[in-house]
Amino acid sequence: MSAAGWFIVLLALAGANLPFLNQRLFAVMPLKAVKKSVWLRIAELIALYFVVGAFGFMLEARAGNRFEQGWQFYAITFSLFLVFAFPGFTFQYLVKRR
Template sequence: MSAAGWFIVLLALVLANVPFLNQRLFALVPVRLSAPTGRKAAKKSAWIRIGELIVLYFVVGALGFMLEARAGNRFDQGWQFYAVTFSLFIVLAFPGFTYQYLVKRR
């Protein structure tokens, strides 16, 4: 695998975990969230995180297509390619999901 391929895989690993590791939209834009009790800080909803995950999947895909076209060998892809790559992107998001939802904090 070339350096560009490894770059895309590492970028996908990082961007797949971004929605789960902070409370900002795309790790840049602060989101106004109201805490129901006033004592704890409010968290992004799961729907916002899923939306971010989908948008970041398309960002990584666009960058991958750009690098592939730059190499001169852009290939047409069927629906199977997108189903497999989106599934892989979800699997790469597992560490962030585990940290956000499954790790108990005191």
Template structure:
């Protein structure tokens, strides 16, 4: 696997966990409430999936071999993105704080 491929995998791992590590919307916008709701985290997760996908598509185009993808590719990569989000989800919702 090339360096660009590993970069995308690492970027997906970080991007999938970003919604769960802070209380700001997209790491920038503070919300009026004290805690960010689960719906905002889902919206962030979907937007970050498309951002990481666009970066991956750009790197693939720069490599010179842009391949057409069907819906199956996007379904599998979104599921993989959700699997990558599991550590952040566990940290936010399953770890009990005393």
């Protein structure tokens, strides 16, 4: 795998965990509420999936060999993005804090 491929995988790992590791919207804008709701985190996760995907397509087109993808590709990559989000989800919702 090329360096660009590993970069996209690491970017996806960071992007999938970003909604769960902070209380800001896209890690930039502070919210007035004390905690983000789970629905806002899911919406942020979906938006970051599209951002990472667009960045991946940009790198692929820049390399000169962009391939058309079917719905199967998007189903698998979104499922992989959800698997990448598991550590952040576990930290936010399953780890008991005192």
